[in-house]
Amino acid sequence: MDTQHPAILVVGGSLAGLTFALASASRGVPVRVVERAERRTLGGDNLNVDLAAIARTVICDPRTGAKLPVVRAFRDRHLTTWPALYGWLRDRAGTMPGITLDENRAVASVRAEGDRAIVAFEDGMEASANAVIGADGYHSIVRRAVAPEQPLASYAGYLVWRGLVDESALSVPVAWPTDGGLWITLQQGYRLVAAVLPGRDGSREIGQRQVTFAWFDGRRDDLLRRTGCLDAGGHVIGTLTAAAISAEVREELSALVPRLWPEPWAEAVALGVRTPGAMRGAPIAEYRPVRLVAGPLAIIGDAAHGVSPMTGSGYATAVDDAFVLATTLAQRDTAEPLKRYERARLPYTRGLVDHSRRLSAEFNHYVAGWFGR
Ligand SMILES: Cc1cc2nc3c(=O)[nH]c(=O)nc-3n(C[C@H](O)[C@H](O)[C@H](O)COP(=O)(O)OP(=O)(O)OC[C@H]3O[C@@H](n4cnc5c(N)ncnc54)[C@H](O)[C@@H]3O)c2cc1C
Numbered sequence: 290m291d292t293q294h295p296a297i298l299v300v301g302g303s304l305a306g307l308t309f310a311l312a313s314a315s316r317g318v319p320v321r322v323v324e325r326a327e328r329r330t331l332g333g334d335n336l337n338v339d340l341a342a343i344a345r346t347v348i349c350d351p352r353t354g355a356k357l358p359v360v361r362a363f364r365d366r367h368l369t370t371w372p373a374l375y376g377w378l379r380d381r382a383g384t385m386p387g388i389t390l391d392e393n394r395a396v397a398s399v400r401a402e403g404d405r406a407i408v409a410f411e412d413g414m415e416a417s418a419n420a421v422i423g424a425d426g427y428h429s430i431v432r433r434a435v436a437p438e439q440p441l442a443s444y445a446g447y448l449v450w451r452g453l454v455d456e457s458a459l460s461v462p463v464a465w466p467t468d469g470g471l472w473i474t475l476q477q478g479y480r481l482v483a484a485v486l487p488g489r490d491g492s493r494e495i496g497q498r499q500v501t502f503a504w505f506d507g508r509r510d511d512l513l514r515r516t517g518c519l520d521a522g523g524h525v526i527g528t529l530t531a532a533a534i535s536a537e538v539r540e541e542l543s544a545l546v547p548r549l550w551p552e553p554w555a556e557a558v559a560l561g562v563r564t565p566g567a568m569r570g571a572p573i574a575e576y577r578p579v580r581l582v583a584g585p586l587a588i589i590g591d592a593a594h595g596v597s598p599m600t601g602s603g604y605a606t607a608v609d610d611a612f613v614l615a616t617t618l619a620q621r622d623t624a625e626p627l628k629r630y631e632r633a634r635l636p637y638t639r640g641l642v643d644h645s646r647r648l649s650a651e652f653n654h655y656v657a658g659w660f661g662r
Contacts, residue, residue, distance in 0.1 A: 297618070298323060298408055298418040300396045300431050304371075305590025305607035306424030307378040311347035312615035314387030320422075322388065323408070325395035328379060334453045334501035335484050336374060337366045337471075337601050339608070346612040349381055358491035360484075362470045370453060370486050370499060374604075399423070399434045401584035420585045420627060422614070424607075427574040428526060429592035435583045441524035442574035442595040445649040447507035447656065448529070449598060450542065452561025452568035456485070456498045459560065463500055463553045476549045478659030480505035480652065482598075483554045500557040503598060504542075507656035509570070512538065518572050529570030539563065573597050575649065577642040582631040589614060594638040596645035599652070606641060610634055 297313065299306045302324030310320045340359070344350040351357035357377045359367035382388050395411040399421050406421035423431020433440040456462055463485050472483045481504050488497040513519045518527040539562055546559045561568045576595030581588055590607035613633045617626040 296418045297321070297420045297422060298406070298416065299422045299424055300399065300408070301423065301425035301429075301590075301592070302326075302379075302382075302390060302392060303424070303426065303590075304375060304378065304604050305592070305611065306422075307375075307382045308343070308347060308608055309422060309424060309589055309611035309615060310382050310388045311349065311378065311385060312611040313618060314385050315348040316615055316619035317387070318615065318618050319387040320389070321391055321418075322382070323391045323394055323396055323410075325393070325411075327393045334371060334451045334503065335368050335471075335486055336371055336604055337362050337368050338374065339365060339605055340367055341365065342605065342608050342612075346608050346615070347378075347381070351377060355380070356491075358487035358493075360486060360493065362484075368471070368484055368486055370501065372453075372489075373487065373491070396425070396430055399431050399586060401434065401586055404585055406585040418585070420587065420618075423586065423588040423592045424590050425592050427576065427591045427595050429588060431586060432576075432588050432592050435581070435586050435588050436579050439579055441520075441522075441526070442576035444510075444513070444519055444523050444525050445573040445575045445597055445645075446510075446653040447505050447649070448509050448513065448570050448572045450504040450506060450562070450568055450570050451502070452558070453486075453499055453501050454557050454560045454564065454567055455488070456496055456500055459500070459553070459556050461553060461556075462495045463498075463557070472554065474550075475655065478507070478656050479545075479549055481550055481554065481558070483557065500554075502554065502558050502561060504558065505599075505652065507653060508660060509572075513572050518570075525572045525574035528572060531566045531569050534568065534570060573649070575642060575645055577639055577646075578635065580631060581635055581638070582627040585627070587614065587627045587630060593634075594642055596641055597649050599648040600641065600645050602641060606638065609637075 297320045299322045302322040310322050313320050340351050358373050359369045362368045397411045398409045400407050406418045408416045423429050427442045483502045486499045542562045574595040589610040614630045617629045
């Protein structure tokens with residue numbers, strides 16, 4: 290370990306944690322990333338990304354060399370799949386000097402002792418670090434130590450059924466909608482966002498791509514409570530894994546598909562609903578941070594700010610968090626780098642969550658208009 294730099298431990302090795310690790314190590318600040326899962330293959334569907342911002346942050350350009358598979362969306366934005374982006378980041382993090390990946394290991398708790406951060410692992414071991422960065426998602430453990438008075442994210446009032454299906458399984462290929470961008474519609478109290486994305490092998494060939502959908506559903510509060518995804522206080526504490534979606538719920542959704550969605554999306558959605566493992570249910574969590582830092586602890590990504598996918602900004606904001614935090618940590622003469630990170634990011638992230646809440650309120654109003662909720 291380079292002793293001139295603080296020893297930094299990152300909790301969570303998904304999109305935000307890996308982006309920060311690459312940003313930090315490529316600026317000469319080594320990090321250790323602790324991730325409870327093994328190399329992940331699932332996590333979501335489509336993401337719109339700013340390739341220039343990623344390149345600037347991780348100092349490696351996803352548009353050159355081993356490219357990130359994308360399709361053009363709007364203005365300077367592109368669409369990619371979650372597995373493709375995760376794989377691109379993980380491949381680079383796995384070979385970059387200065388990054389130690391400690392996967393299949395869970396953190397049980399984090400605390401500050403003076404200016405040291407102490408991490409307790411679920412296997413009973415402890416580690417001490419100069420700084421711990423929480424990139425551990427909407428139900429963050431690090432956040433509990435950073436903001437103990439407000440540790441949990443609130444339920445935005447709706448869930449998103451998210452699926453990714455192979456185009457080759459459809460009876461007809463799907464035309465590129467509006468230059469490959471997102472197709473968005475509201476129908477009878479529900480909202481659908483769909484898109485055609487590169488195939489698993491990065492192919493853009495018609496018939497070899499993937500179709501993604503995000504079906505916004507504001508009528509699942511009871512299901513989420515029954516399945517333990519929401520607590521009594523209305524906080525999101527879990528998501529509906531593919532295995533947790535019952536046959537009864539699948540049947541109900543299948544019956545709704547032809548009533549709600551037009552072809553060619555209807556076939557893709559119906560396939561995603563029917564195929565085991567192809568769809569998950571994400572209750573949307575919103576979190577407006579009171580702070581981002583407490584002593585040697587900091588939070589980034591969804592751990593720091595929970596926003597609706599309607600903002601299209603969750604990962605984009607994590608990229609900006611990573612850029613600011615990594616560049617601040619790399620300036621060796623900077624006093625209190627974590628506090629500087631907080632000053633730079635807190636006002637923006639709070640504003641973004643306010644925007645997210647307005648979008649959620651509009652959608653909930655629309656749902657109530659249909660169903661009288
Ligand atoms: C339908 C949908 C569409 C979206 N579209 C967009 C979009 O177009 N553009 C955009 O920018 N964003 C979008 N987002 C948001 C984006 O997906 C998230 O902001 C982003 O994936 C969050 O990444 P993260 O790394 O912060 O959190 P997560 O992906 O939740 O990762 C947290 C990681 O921490 C690990 N972890 C948790 N606890 C522990 C522990 N105790 N010990 C060790 N490891 C732990 C987990 O295993 C996980 O790997 C969308 C989200 C949804 C739901």
